Each structure stands twice: as structure tokens, then as C-alpha cells.
Amino acid sequence: MVKAKLTKQFVDALEPDADPRKRLTVWDTELPGFGLTVTPPGVRGGCVKSYIVQYRPGGRGTPTRRITIGRHGAEWQPATARAEAAELMRQRRTGVDPFEERKRRRQAEIDAREQTEQAEKVARRFEYVAFRAEFVDRYAKPNQARSWKQTEAALRDLDGKFAGQRVDLLARDDISSGLSELKRRSPSAAIAAHKALRKLYNWANSETLFSWHPMREMSAPAKTKVRARVLSGAELKVIWEAAGDLGYPFGLMYQVILCTGLRLTDVSEATWGEYHSEHEALIIRAERMKRHPHDVRGDFLVPLNLSAVAIIEAIREAPVRYSPALAKGNRPIFTTSGKAPVKGFSYSKAALDAKIKEKLGAPLPHWTTHDLRRTMATAMQPLGVPPSIIDRLQDHRDKEQSKTALHYQHWDYVEEKRDAAKLYGQYLAGVIFGAKEYEPLVRKVSFRLEREDE
Template identity: 30%
Template sequence: MAGIEPTTPGFAIEAIRPGAKRKEVPDGKVTGLYWVVQPSGAKSSALRYRFAGQPKKLTIGGYPAIGPADARKAAQAALGELARGNDPAAQKREAKVAARAAARAEERAELDVVEKVVDEFIERYAKPNTRDWKETQRLLRKDVVATWQGRRLSEIGKADIHRLLDKMVDRGAAVTANRTFAQLRKLCRWAVSRGILEHNREGIEAPTTERPRDRVLDERELALVWRAAGELGFPYGQIVRLLILTGARRDEVAAARWEEIDLEKRVWNLPAERSKNRRAHSVPLSPAVVEIIERLPRFEGSGFLFSAGKTPPTAFSKAKARLDALITEQNGGEPIPHFVIHDIRRSVASGLASIGIPLHVIERALNHVSGSFGRIVSVYQKHSYADEMRSAFEAWARHVERIVSGQAASNIVALSLARG
């Protein structure tokens, strides 16, 4: 065979000198074992044999990492497999494939741990793509991580998910169960796209069917909320009153910054990145709103209207419980029907309509993107309605003042907002 040189009885691997071409030197002690010497001087061992009538080669390893004794032992073991009808080279390839698969499985197992997947999902998907990522993080950590911490996400099946959601429903958190399920479904889809999961958990439906909320506070209830907010104190009392006067969303008001407020022009410029619909919105400020804002404390080092720190206030559950207690106290010990903070926004919309504000002005004032300003209308309708919105909010502030003082009557004569 070309390139193969015979060995001498006392040959030493170190003594084999490289040539201009690659050469193979028989070991001389184990049949078929050769020492491969490259022109560079690199040396390795290999076993040549025949399997199923075909010549085969099994690379054993490089020298000096694998010396003569180890190479001969490996060659003899391979010859033993050959005697049992197995192909040593094929076995080696299969072992490598299995080792790579095991390594990938081990790596995936580390990434697959529920709490790690949640953290990765928040950092790589929720934060860059969603404005309310903190709520997503809260939902997933509170129930998903708390229930399955330490487990692999790939091991979580449909039955596990149903048990989790059922427990949430049973404890009276049906709506939260729906919200958690929605975020868990997003998480699993993301994990599939990243190769963390092989398959999504399809065929699971939301645990409960939600009915759209239609709770609207009547004038008497709105007056009770306004008065109770006055006893609630900073910052939640002022936040609730601004919600009543502007119809803005809770988090938009709570996270308002001084740089957004133009008291001279009496405008609150809500940036697109803080708006739920990601559309910038200029809110005309009625004198009543300006008065509330002017009385707010200023905190050095904080740009927030309602916080001295680096984050806006978030303890709305406790504040709402306190607000409910104050309303009950002012109502002679009788609570009013349950409402949530967001119902105030719906109540403002209803209240604006009740005093004669046109629907398209209400929608613009509340920064709605559906209804009158949806689809093609939003593309061509560029009128700002700034004057109409200012008149609407000022009329609404006067109406709130009247109902709080007990002077309002239902169906006040419609206000004309036509300008020029």
C-alpha cells in the first residue's frame, strides 16, 4: 500500500520522521493499527479493517494525547466489536451524534427551566415590544413561576396548565386567570420560535368567558368618588380626580411627567410611547385640572407629578380598597355597586355625551382610535379638534362641580361646540 512503511522490532513513534507526503506506519503489535504521520509532523493512530466486504478506517486519536498503549487497547476493543458483527467506525459516528444530542438536550434543559424562560421572554420580547411588560412579568411570576419553579417548560403539559388555571378560577381570580393564560400562550409561542420548545400547547382555551364591562357611574356615584378622593390624600386622591376630569387612562395619569405639562398653554402633551394606542395626544386642561396640578408638590430629582422616586405610583389595589371604604363611609355605611378604576373613563365618556358633546369630539378627547376615527377616517381626518376638546373638558369640569355640589340635573341642555 502506498504511503505505508514497515516498522522495525524496536521502533519508537518519536523516531518516525515526517516526509514530503502523508504516510502510515504499521504498529507491528496490533493487526490493522497504523500510525499516521503528516508532513507537518502531526501524528495519530488509526485502525484499518474490512466490514461487509468494504475497506474501513477508524481514527483512534492524535499523539501524544493517545499513546501506543491506549491506541492498542482501543484498536483491540474495536476488533472485538468487529468480531461480534459490529462496525466500529459506524459505532463511533453514532456515539458522536448521541453525544451532540445529549449536549444540546443539556443546554436546552438549562434554558428550559420555567423561571429562566420567563426572564428571557421578558428581556428579549416583552420589554422591547410591549408597553405593559411589567404587568406581563407580574402575571407570569406570580402564578406560573411560583407554581412550576425548577421544572422544565417542555415537561409542562395541558393537564398542568388546566390545573393552574382552575386553581386561579377557584380562588376567585377568573379574570387574572384569563390574563395569565394569554401571556403564557405568548410565552410558549415565543419559546417555540426560539427552539426552546419543540411544540406549542395548542387546543387550550381561556378558562372563563369574559363579558365586556359596561359599568358606568351615575352622577351621584361620581360625586361620591370625587369627595372620597379628596380624603384619600396624595398621590391617589389627585390621580382619581384627574381621571374624572380628563377621562384619561389610569397609568397615563399616574406616570405623568412635568415635562409633559404646559401650564402656560394649559395642555398636557401625552407622548406616543406612553399612550396605550401609541398615538401622541394633547389633552386640553380645564381650569379645575390646572388648579389640581399647580397644588402638587415638586420633588427634586424626580420628573413625575405623583412620585418622589424613579418610578410612578403603582399601589392601586390598596388605594382602591381605601377609596371604597371612604365612599361607603360617606354613603351612610352603604357601599355602591362594585366598580374598577377604568370604569371612571367609561363614565366620563357617558357623562360627556349626557351634556351634549358630539361623539366624534368625545372620541378625540379620549384619544380613541376606533369609532369615528377608525380605519380610513383616521388617515384623512387631520383636524385636531383642539378648540372643541377644550370646550368639552371645560364644560365637563363645570358639570362635575355642579354634581359634586348637588346642583346638577340630568340631561343638561346641549352645548354648542361649533367654532368658526
């Protein structure tokens, strides 16, 4: 056993044991149990000098326990290491095992670090921008196939107010304030954000991610404005003529929408595989329809009136160049590339409005493509078409159908839908082409619409 008074000069000059397999230990002559170890040299270095303290936790006859205080260097010198060793010995005399105490403190530090890391992880996850992205990926995309982008955009409108804040800690007043600020810019955007944010909290609560729901019974920041624009016969006529001047593909696409009351994407994404000339109908694949993910209705059959059939047949005779790699059934009816359906609807709508302005000498009062759909549904009412058939023509759920009927009654009223489409086609023939035999239909619709405006 090597003993010596541990001083800086002594420790600095100390060399490893002559036996390269042994660790050298030197015990301090001033404080029993305090010492220094020197590791042997090796291929990975060595000669590491560390201060130690050794004691028997259970008194005489029990195994010794050794604690490393630290390496010799800037932090630990003989004097500071000896003082630390004396403190550990004092703890031992009071009944505290320094080894176990150090182990407990180390575990406490590990636990505290893990808790901090977990808290930081939770904070990063629940930060508004990060959590809205998770909500969109996990809920909106799987359950809102056609509208998740609108949900994402509505939530993004609140980034400027809530970015950097935790969504699970947002106060009700903060949310109300954020929606009020958004309302000043755009009431419709505020309504959409309110709806999307409430859905986010509903989902988070249902997934038990957190239980805080500050939006329960929170009123919308503004009232939803009922869309009421119904186009007159004269307006339909000028839109039809301007669309004809615009030509293929966009102009003829707008004409088909005008004839059928279908949604923009229902028509723009239509393929030749969905067109059935022998039945004068489009049969749109179920996955393309704007429906709830759990909706069990199948493909949507759309009877076409004579004007719609004539447009599509004319397109079929036109020399549209398609990509040879595209199967015939997958070829889009309306395309500019021959590979994919048309895009750029803002541009095409602006071009159509420009054509309308040329014809009228002034722009048409604000209208949207969706107004063509509302116009068809509204005009069919004075024409005597039952609301349930109008709903089926527009792929809306029949509100009068019971839950039991949903399981047992799967007839789609094809003939009734065909008669209604034909009747609307006759009305259009009267307002657009001035067909004399359909003037009674035009007068009936015009009278009802004029009475509604009063």
C-alpha cells in the same frame, strides 16, 4: 529491536531507554504485533508504559499502523492487553481496519454525546419556566411596553402546574386541566393565563421554534366579565370630597383623574413640562401612552376643564421641594420625594376609601380608580358627545376611521374635545358643587343611568 515475553513482573520492573530522547518499545515474543512502549523521563514526568498493537492494513509493502490499547495499570495488564491485541488482529484478518473502526466508534461516541448535550440544551430551553422567561424578554417586553408585567404574572400563575415540563410537549388536555384548576381559584386569572399562553404559542410558532400549538381554537376557561361599574353623581361627590381631605399628592391626583377620565399612570406620572397653562391642557408624551408599539400617533393632547386647571394651578403655587438636579420640565406634578412621581397606589386607594367611610359611615360599594374613566365616558353619552370624540378624549382608536384615513387625516378634533371636556366639567360642577345652572345636565345623565339600571 527489543523483544521479550510481556509479563506483569517484567513490565513492572521495566525502565525507560538509557537515551533520554528515545521512547523504548518492547515487542511481545508470544503475540506478533503486540508490544509495550515506555516514554522517556522529562520535566513533566514520563516513564508512561502503554500497550500497543501494530499491523499493516493493506498487507506487505503498505505502511504500518499503530493503535494504543491503554496504559499499564489496574485496567490493562499484559494478559488483558494481549487478548485485546489478539481481537484487533482478528478483526484485521476479517477485512476490518481496527484503526478505522476505533476512529468510527470514537466519532460515534462524540456524535452521541453532542446529540445528548443538544437534546439537554433544548430540554432546558423549552422547560416551561425558562421558556416563559424567554418569551417575556423577546416578545412581551418589546411589544407590550405597558402590559408585559401582567403577561409575565399570568404565565407565572401556571408555574405550579407546568414547571419542569417542556412547553413544546405539553398536551392539550394538560393545558386545559391547568387552566381549569386556576379558574377554581380565580376565573379572571385563568382568562389572563389562557390569553398569555396562547400568545406564547403563537410567537413560538411564528419564530419557528417549534410547530406544536395545543391551544388552537381552545376556548377561554371562563367568560370575560364586562366591567360595568358607573359611579353615580352622589358617589362622585363623596369621592371628590374625600380626596380633598386626603390632600396632596394623592388626593389631588384622584381629583384630576375624576375630572379628566385619564388613566392612573397618565396623571400620576405627569410632569410640569406636559402642562400648558396657556392652552389649559396636558400634552402627554406619546411614549407614556398605552398604545401598540407601532402606533404612529404623536403626543396626546388633553383639554382640561376648569376644575382640573384649578387643582393643577394650586399645586404649582404650593411649596413643593424638588431635587435641584431635576430639570423643571421633568419635575413630576405629583410627588412625595421631589425626585420621582408618586408610588404606592394600593396604600393611597385604601386611605381614600377610609376617608369615604368616615363621611358616609359605611364603605362605598366596591369601586376602582378606572371606574372614574368609565364613568366619564358613559356620562358623556347622554350629554350628547359623539362616541368618536369620547374615544379621542380617552386616547382610544376611532373605530369608524378607515385605514386610509389613518394615513391622511391627522386632525385631532381639538375644539370638539375641548367642548366635551368643558361639558363634563359642567356636569361635575352640578353634582359636586350643586351649581344650579347645570342641574339640567345632572338630571339628563341621572335619568339615563337610572334607566340603564332597570
